């Protein structure tokens with residue numbers, strides 16, 4: 551069955567939804583995005599995603615005059631029209647149709663292109679991978695240096711995921727100057743003793759919405775948190791590892807570059823944090 555999607559103020563069947571071939575998102579990768587999860591038909595972490603969207607837009611001097619309430623209405627309308635109980639809403643704002651290919655930004659007042667659609671994923675919160683954990687490889691972080699802006703320039707992360715798949719693993723961790731930055735589409739953590747270690751925020755990583763909430767919940771649960779970079783060797787000697795993202799929540803990692811962690815089994819800290827995160831997020835879903 552065809553989805554109903556949102557394009558520039560209109561709700562349309564997906565086959566009828568179009569964007570210009572001159573769109574800056576298409577030609578220049580000049581667009582930002584958000585992925586927001588839906589559980590029981592409700593939106594998780596809505597405020598966090600809206601705050602980051604506003605920041606991404608402002609860092610790129612892009613404007614979009616939709617208000618928080620209008621964004622919420624579009625999300626809810628799409629979830630309802632497409633009967634999504636578990637899944638995601640994808641949102642993208644590009645700098646719009648420049649009329650011609652030009653490196654310079656189009657004149658002020660050129661309307662942005664706004665696209666949203668749902669992806670239904672029944673069983674999202676019950677992902678069997680969360681019970682057995684995932685395996686990762688490391689690869690050099692060759693992305694640009696504004697990773698704090700959530701742009702659609704995702705070719706290198708795609709290449710990283712393909713490299714992981716070729717190696718028979720699930721995902722890749724990026725390494726720069728000897729330290730892990732983040733996962734190909736997630737923030738990463740190791741656990742040593744009673745400490746959760748994760749890289750501090752900077753332009754080197756995306757400021758994960760899931761990360762912010764998880765660290766808050768972990769602190770509330772009296773867990774100790776250390777925000778600093780770590781190496782692959784340190785990760786391989788850790789008790790546990792995991793990653794966070796809007797679509798995977800908290801995902802245990804049981805192998806890093808062929809070295810098993812916790813005997814290759816999902817550990818208690820990742821398991822508990824996943825439970826806490828899902829419980830708290832469900833409570834706060836709107």
Ligand code: PDD
Nearest residue numbers: 585735736737756758759760761795796
């Ligand atoms: N990815 N780091 C990177 C590079 C990411 O692409 C993502 C999210 C995260 C986690 O951010 P959050 O917790 O706000 O989802 C960290 C999304 C899910 C994606 O591209 O599909």
